[in-house]
Amino acid sequence: MSLNAHLDELDKKILNALMVNARVPYAELAKKFNVSAGTIHVRVEKMKSTGVILGTKVEVCPKKLGYDVCCFIGINLKSAKDYPSALAQLKALDEVVEAYYTTGNYNIFVKLMTRSIDELQKVLIDKIQQIEEVQSTETLISLQNPISRDVHP
Structure with a gap:
């Protein structure tokens, strides 16, 4: 794993969308970005395995x-x-x-x-x-x- 993971534009769009709402369904992201849900799944798993995505959490006040x-x-x-x-x-x-x-x-x-x-x-x-x-x-x-x-x- 490199220190800085290479993200293409689709990765960045997916990441930005997940940062707004980590619970958005992959199918919804796929439709929004005109790719398959499988592509979204593969991209998210890649970002998890490279340490870009560390997890999800509930934000409390x-x-x-x-x-x-x-x-x-x-x-x-x-x-x-x-x-x-x-x-x-x-x-x-x-x-x-x-x-x-x-x-x-x-x-x-x-x-x-x-x-x-x-x-x-x-x-x-x-x-x-x-x-x-x-x-x-x-x-x-x-x-x-x-x-x-x-x-x-």
């Missing part, structure tokens, strides 16, 4: 589930060798929904969701800052998320 606080935490580790251990401990926290190993001011940058500021404070004090490998943190609270989208082929 965190606010509707009571998660009112979204924040980003920049984490500085005591040493670069502490990364695997710190990451394993962060992965165990349900509140951490994304994590990135970064260059710049922080070693790790995480996205965290909590139901309240009080819960955020408890997670910071009782969980993240208790990780032995963490030297310091900086928290940025998100006020809104005006842009959220996937990359397009």
Whole structure:
């Protein structure tokens, strides 16, 4: 598998359509793109096997589930060798929904969701800052998320 899968125009059209609605029937896509349903199936399977399509998922609204606080935490580790251990401990926290190993001011940058500021404070004090490998943190609270989208082929 190459790092960048080659997608032709039909692959891109199929991928864009699936990104809008992953449940659209292959027969409907076939009619829309003037090809057979078998062609759509083969193309989708190819994109799955090359890792272009990683899966499908249900998108939920965190606010509707009571998660009112979204924040980003920049984490500085005591040493670069502490990364695997710190990451394993962060992965165990349900509140951490994304994590990135970064260059710049922080070693790790995480996205965290909590139901309240009080819960955020408890997670910071009782969980993240208790990780032995963490030297310091900086928290940025998100006020809104005006842009959220996937990359397009």
